Structures are given as C-alpha cells and as structure tokens.
Amino acid sequence: MTEIQPSAPLVFRWQEARIAAIAPVTARVKSFRLAVAFADGYRAGQHVDVRLTAQDGYQAQRSYSIASAPDGSGTIELMVEGLEDGEVSGYFFDVAAVGDVIELRGPIGGSFSWDAPDGGPLLLVGGGSGVVPLLSMLRRRALAAPDLPALLIYSTRTRTEAIALAELEARHRDEPGFTLVLAVTREAGGRRIGSDTVAAALASLGSPTRVFVCGANPFVSAASNHLVAAGLARGVIRTERFGG
Structure with missing residues (x-):
C-alpha cells in the first residue's frame, strides 16, 4: 500500500x-x-x-x-x-x-528486502502505511523461519487506521519469538516512538542483525536517529521513505 x-x-x-x-x-x-x-x-x-x-x-x-x-x-x-x-x-x-x-x-528493490537465509534477530519499524513491506517480511518469517526472533514497532495515528492490526495482534499472541509494539499517537494516552520505545524494544529483542524502517520522510529520519543513538550501527539499518 x-x-x-x-x-x-x-x-x-x-x-x-x-x-x-x-x-x-x-x-x-x-x-x-x-x-x-x-x-x-x-x-x-x-x-x-x-x-x-x-x-x-x-x-x-x-x-x-x-x-x-x-x-x-x-x-x-x-x-x-x-x-x-x-x-x-x-x-x-x-x-x-x-x-x-x-x-x-x-x-x-534489493537492499530493502528480507528472506530466511538473511537471518536475524529482525527489528522492523513502521509508520502508517510504511508497515506494508514489513508485513510482507513478517508473513515470510511465519512461513520460512517461524523461530526467528522478530519485533515490530508500529506507529499509527489511531487503532482504526492501523493496517492489518488484527493479524499483527494475532501473530503477537500466537507466534513464539514475535513481539508487536504499537504506538498510537492521536488517542488518549497516546505516544510517539522515542528513545525509551527503542531501548525497551532492544532489551526485549536483543541485538538485531537486520533492521528495516519504513514510513514518511520525517518518521524515518527520527526513527533512524533513535536507533543510532541506542547504539545500532548505521550499516545494519535499511530505510524506505515516501511522501514529504
């Protein structure tokens, strides 16, 4: 999408x-x-x-x-x-x-893609419709490498706007090794992805060997900066940007 x-x-x-x-x-x-x-x-x-x-x-x-x-x-x-x-x-x-x-x-697209032989742990960060290629990766993981540790940080304005939320929550519940972190920004008690979100994700997942970030330009820039500040090497982070 x-x-x-x-x-x-x-x-x-x-x-x-x-x-x-x-x-x-x-x-x-x-x-x-x-x-x-x-x-x-x-x-x-x-x-x-x-x-x-x-x-x-x-x-x-x-x-x-x-x-x-x-x-x-x-x-x-x-x-x-x-x-x-x-x-x-x-x-x-x-x-x-x-x-x-x-x-x-x-x-x-070659660099912004993943398959089971690429390994993990796999850290995915998506904003809005930027979750779509990450959803593809999670679906591939379920088919080809279900034991691979993976974590998705997904930022969306509201729960009703979240893409494939029922599927993602079911995977979080039923698939060992997969964690969903949902950041809803425009509802009561909402939050944006920040350094604390990234730190908690890394504490849960461990050190990822594959990191993919997708979303609008400002989101990708901010999320990537948080990841680097948390100690991840820029070389492991792959980004895809859209919009202004």
Whole structure:
C-alpha cells in the first residue's frame, strides 16, 4: 500500500496483472490481489511500479510495496490508500473491479528486502502505511523461519487506521519469538516512538542483525536517529521513505 514516488527507469518489463480479489482493510485502505507471472519469485519487502493508461494515451505511474509473501497462490497483494487527488490510488479505490487488467513491473528493490537465509534477530519499524513491506517480511518469517526472533514497532495515528492490526495482534499472541509494539499517537494516552520505545524494544529483542524502517520522510529520519543513538550501527539499518 505504501505509495512512493515513481522509481527511476529500470530494465524490468511492463507486464499485465489481473485483479483477482478486492477487500477492505481500513476505512481508507483496500487490499488488491493481483494475478501476475512473478507471484512466486520475489522477496519480502520489495515493491512494484503500477502504470495506468487512459484512452487518450495519458499515463500515470506510482510505486506500491508488496504486502504479501510468496505463498504459491500465483498472486501478490497490494494495499492501496485512497488519497485525495491521487490518480492511481483514485482508480484503485473508486473504479477498479475484479477482472480488471493493469500494467506493472517488478519486483523492485534489493537492499530493502528480507528472506530466511538473511537471518536475524529482525527489528522492523513502521509508520502508517510504511508497515506494508514489513508485513510482507513478517508473513515470510511465519512461513520460512517461524523461530526467528522478530519485533515490530508500529506507529499509527489511531487503532482504526492501523493496517492489518488484527493479524499483527494475532501473530503477537500466537507466534513464539514475535513481539508487536504499537504506538498510537492521536488517542488518549497516546505516544510517539522515542528513545525509551527503542531501548525497551532492544532489551526485549536483543541485538538485531537486520533492521528495516519504513514510513514518511520525517518518521524515518527520527526513527533512524533513535536507533543510532541506542547504539545500532548505521550499516545494519535499511530505510524506505515516501511522501514529504
């Protein structure tokens, strides 16, 4: 769902993807299952470029993180937020129907991706829709490395806006070695991710060998600074940013 700026020109070819299923995630976010040829050949955390072409030839393009993990279904999942004046997200949220065919290319992204051989412990930090590629990593962990220690710090404005919260809380309850730390910023008693949050997470998880941070630019900068101040080397921290 993470909508970021279009990727720089790449060698990946554009290909067709058919919408196989649509489901609500939150009031502002929908899930789209897309049947596409590479569905079982990508890494958790990667993204795709989506291109729409109007009848007059006008094209709009955006990048979206993949929420799913390779599972043999022949599909990938995108989570798209309906943004005001969003050309691509507007189509997805207001027009798209099961059976529609769109163009996409990918999977894209090498450093911001994870698979079981990469190991852990795994520390994930997401803000808002930045949780989507991290959700992909957690889903992959559950399939391929369920004993790997992992912790997700997830910052969201309200619980109702939190993406896949029921799934994340179920994983926290049922999966040994996984911990969810939820920071709700705009509800009574809310809090932002700070040095105390990071310190408590590291005390619980231990020293992570893989760290991924995703969200809007200010969030990623602040979270990364807290991680470095807590003693983590910048070289182990991978970031993905979107928006302003």
